Amino acid sequence: MNKKKILIVLSVIAVAVAAYLYVSLFASNTKFDKDEVYVFVPTGSKYEDVLKIIEPYVKDVDGFKVVAKIRSYDENVFPGRFLFKKGTGSLGLVSALRHNQPLDLAFNNQESLEKLVSRVSSQIEADSLSLMKAIKDPAFMKKNGFNEETVLGMFIPNTYQFKWNTSAEKFRDKMFAEFENFWTEERKAKAKALDMTPVEVITLAAVVHKETVKADERPRVAGVYLNRLKTEMPLQADPTIIFAMRRKANNLDLVIKRVKGREMLGVDSPYNTYVHTGLPPGPIAMPDISAIDAVLNPEKHDYIYFCASVERFGYHDFTASYAEHVENANKYAEWVNKLGIK
Template structure:
């Protein structure tokens, strides 16, 4: 065999081998390797997970784990596991899956008005890695509260209901720090100035806003109700807010899941609590719920009027009837009491 033929044979063999290797690598790394029919799924890798644990987590979504493992080893993922929330899409290749497992996807953390810090922690724990116990510990850390100007009664005011962006595996302490930062950002110079013009601190605004929030779900009515309470504060009258009595009753029983639709004189006069604004002048020591932004801004931009009374309306569902004197208020209150009695609402 002459030299040229030998070279040709070697070249052909080399091409064949290269083709086999190329096909092998392509088949391992660049063919669809998912099992799910949904357009996309999210997988969660807890903190301090090992590569073996990651394989267990992704295995329900990966058709051929050998292919995934091959690429993970070649791409140095096996020794550099990433923690967090990751997005996998239908028909991803092993190469795509490993690349996706290196890109932590932010979580849109959302919460609405909660009555207690415990309920907030439970809500957040369903969206983030830290459990409710860790979150409560971070939120109520004495040093953290003191540094940010809160105490056990007022800490709920720090949480402004909204949507915030976090990584799923963000620690409880960092979540607390972020919430404190967002609170300070929310209370800009304009809002602080409006609060001071009403002789209120930002926390006091939140306390009053929590009452306004509980009084009505009608956002367009909140500035008027806020105006009533500000008039009462200015005249040194008790706020006499039923939601504060309900909160006091729930707090005393430890059951915040109970539903109380009607408040009686025995409740307003017999519930001994600093949160009962029928027997205590001024604002309660802390928010009775987490007010949303519309309630806070309703206090800051309260309607100016001479109303000092209001009662749920029986003609405009969800709204209230307002009065400037007690006689007019008695007419409205009697109408409402007769209506709820007729409906059989006893508690």
Template structure:
């Protein structure tokens, strides 16, 4: 009798072991269908379980196995939007776990020329599209509450790398950028801006001009000093980059390359034209890097009022305190441009 019971027990144990093996092979071994080491899948806000199945099916070898585990773990009733990481060789069990873990995006932007360009750059990295972002950044109530205008709200965005979730809303992303902006403007930086009789937005607006004038970090404080000297005596900034910006704005073409500002260009009717308008333009003409902002906050103390590109030290500028010396420098540069055949 005992022998018969032992036999039955062994048969049941073997059957149980076989079931465990089958279950393990079916649900706990590789169920991925891609060659890369890892892929990211994006589940849009408001997606249903059916939507998720359509999105992830190209990456999964056996969807039936995935769905069995998904239902056992109550995933169909708890779908999450976001960005999810699938690694090569994941099992059905691991894949269901992965589709629950929202992976942040390291969102980066710099050197954008205007708010529209920034929105295009950002929308390529998170869920909200360009139109939604632009409308959110230019929301009338938001601008009023934070002392921005449609022309200068671009100053709020500081070039950097930020960690956000892919499915972050446009409003939450905007608020995060506002928080980063406020953190940047420490008491020390605000004190330096006050000493220059400038607001933070005005500092960034001037920094955008300095940024466009020179890529040489070593001379940015000197360039900033020139413009601050002009502001202090009520002299027009006469910054060529602002004219270039005005021309691009007029033509609605920010892809065009303008290497030379012509005499007639100086008369373009635009609030951004600092040859025709005294003071700063209504907002930044580009996204300045932090170095350019700090150059404005820490300018070189000198008596220069003029500068133009150097033909002897390419990439740098020649500075002058008098219009006579400046005209000499400017003629050298104009002659060099003519010799190169640069018309525009």
């Protein structure tokens, strides 16, 4: 074979190799219709596990394996949440599996630790049981000034950035760090001026949060409860009765539309603020920031009583007079009776 033919053959081979490499490295190797999908690789996964995980999204797994071998991914698997974009080649897919994508973990006003860990476990790898165990770890709670009744107060409703493969302990520790960041020197000073700890502020804020959905009314409601605490008057907060009844029934989803009657108002519970003076043992729910700041920045007034208004839906009527309060309460009772609410 002369030199010219050899060059032609070599050129053809080079083109074929180049074409093969291009297809292997850069040509689209995805088979999903969406613009992008997230692939989740659990902690402890092996390379063979990853191949099974990506199979529904990769058109040519053998081609992927060639590139994974070249890039040594088969020996360096990473857990996490990874973004695959439609039309990406094998080289891009292998590269994507090296970049753990953070996510925005959000939780709002969860009413219990059980509901909190259920919501969190639906967003990160850690399951409900491991989250609950980490949060209620006796050593952790004692070190940081919590107990089983108060530890819910550590969680400030918000959106936080996490890696999907975050462990239960790392989630807990970051939430405590966020709790400390939330309690700035200014907030601590305001709590101290009320002769309250941060956990006590949150405990009262949970009651305020449950009493009114109107954020602009919360400082006034907080002022009422602080006035009662100053005079050692029972808080007499209906939301604490509802909480106590739910705990007694072992059903935090129990629907209670009205608080009335001897059975409810006399329920045997440390959360019964009609019977016990002072704050309940811990927060009855997870208050949002507006409720916490309402306690720290209460409206100054002499109101002692308040009752749901029949004229301004969602708001309350306030008074310093017990006689006026009874009048307001009777008006409200008559209104809900007409509505057939029991």
